[in-house]
Amino acid sequence: MEIKETQAKSILVKSKLPESDYVINCYTGCGFGCSYCYASFMGRFVGKKITDWGEYVYAKVNAPELLKKELSKLKDNGKGVTILFSSVTDPFQAAEAKYKLSEKCLIVLADYGFEGTLSVLTKSPTVLKVVPILKRLKDIDVGITITSIDDKISRYFEKFAPNASARIETLTKLNQEGIKTYAFLGPLLPHFVAEKNKIKNVLDAIYKTGTRRLFIEHINLAPYIKDRMLHELKDVNPEFLTKFYSSQSKDYREELNTVIYKLLKSYDFELLHNMILCHKDGA
Numbered sequence: 258m259e260i261k262e263t264q265a266k267s268i269l270v271k272s273k274l275p276e277s278d279y280v281i282n283c284y285t286g287c288g289f290g291c292s293y294c295y296a297s298f299m300g301r302f303v304g305k306k307i308t309d310w311g312e313y314v315y316a317k318v319n320a321p322e323l324l325k326k327e328l329s330k331l332k333d334n335g336k337g338v339t340i341l342f343s344s345v346t347d348p349f350q351a352a353e354a355k356y357k358l359s360e361k362c363l364i365v366l367a368d369y370g371f372e373g374t375l376s377v378l379t380k381s382p383t384v385l386k387v388v389p390i391l392k393r394l395k396d397i398d399v400g401i402t403i404t405s406i407d408d409k410i411s412r413y414f415e416k417f418a419p420n421a422s423a424r425i426e427t428l429t430k431l432n433q434e435g436i437k438t439y440a441f442l443g444p445l446l447p448h449f450v451a452e453k454n455k456i457k458n459v460l461d462a463i464y465k466t467g468t469r470r471l472f473i474e475h476i477n478l479a480p481y482i483k484d485r486m487l488h489e490l491k492d493v494n495p496e497f498l499t500k501f502y503s504s505q506s507k508d509y510r511e512e513l514n515t516v517i518y519k520l521l522k523s524y525d526f527e528l529l530h531n532m533i534l535c536h537k538d539g540a
């Protein structure tokens with residue numbers, strides 16, 4: 258793993274995502290190295306290949322200082338503004354233990370008195386360490402990505418990320434702390450093609466944590482993501498890969514949607530965006 262310190266030019270960056278106005282990414286690259294990660298395209302900004310994703314992390318060591326200055330872009334202390342923390346990296350990956358950039362940026366936001374919504378998205382229990390800071394913010398929403406409840410599956414697709422059980426436990430603890438949470442069930446992994454019954458197990462596990470809000474998204478197998486997955490999963494059985502690719506077809510998505518929507522009726526989850534999100538074919 259290559260870890261390097263860099264200086265960012267900007268840290269509070271306008272977002273093109275529908276659910277956020279700004280994004281903050283304190284790291285370029287992500288040590289969790291999930292094989293399906295759409296953010297692998299970020300390598301082009303630092304001279305890395307798509308297949309290098311997961312093998313480098315550049316820490317933007319000036320992020321907290323820069324954020325302090327850039328918060329002046331906001332009016333009314335950010336009232337009505339949503340910031341996503343983070344969109345193309347995990348803010349609480351291993352490098353955070355050394356650099357604490359995410360933690361310091363959260364302190365900057367709390368000291369500034371940010372009045373908008375701060376949405377934190379992570380796979381890491383390290384987020385629990387910043388709960389006292391999160392509690393100082395007016396509107397905080399923490400999402401934990403749960404793609405499976407099977408630790409073997411998480412190890413397979415999310416090589417260096419905290420395993421599934423650690424994430425379920427993190428959601429439970431956040432709820433016990435009174436933090437507003439949601440579970441990001443995304444991407445819907447291709448093993449659901451063969452084992453749709455497993456989705457119920459995931460929903461049951463999330464429900465037991467106390468979380469009642471869900472963000473669900475189909476997998477995005479854009480060509481660059483598919484190429485990297487082929488590279489990452491090169492030893493897998495070709496039959497599995499064929500099934501895997503079928504998860505991009507409209508028919509498959511509709512079939513899976515039907516299963517999930519039917520299941521959701523037996524819980525009182527709120528489905529964020531009121532739909533299971535998907536990327537357009539091949540995009």
Ligand code: SF4
Nearest residue numbers: 287289290291294346
């Ligand atoms: S944790 Fe998120 S940003 Fe990091 S590799 Fe996995 S999907 Fe990508």
